Amino acid sequence: MFFGVIRLSKLEGGLGDLSTGDIMQYNLNLVAALDLHSMVKMGKILCMAALAREESRGFQYRSDFPKEKETAEHTVVRINKGVLSAGTKPVQM
Secondary structure (H helix, E strand, O other), rough: OHHHHHHHHHHHOOOOOOOOOOOOOOOHHHHHHHHHHHHHHHHHHHHHHHHOOOEEEEEEOOOOEEOOOOOOEEEEEEEOOOOEEEEEEEEOO
16 A cells, blocks of 8 residues: 555656646547546545544455454545645544
8 A cells, every 4th residue: 555655656746747738618628637546645645544534444454463452543634735645543332
């Protein structure tokens, strides 16, 4: 999962200057470029969230954390000044 974050970061770095042509009219290339940026960002967010969850629960199984924790936690991913960070916070019942 960590290597996924690294690969997505490299891919994201190469997307900065995509040429989309004339943007004064409806432009499918522009739509595709924006979609690609969003998909890469979401991929990084999902990888970061999966790394932050240090347990196996539901469909997410981790061989390094095979058991479910006793208490439930929300997984939180934040972006601050362009930097992603992930963590957990307890579920309040």
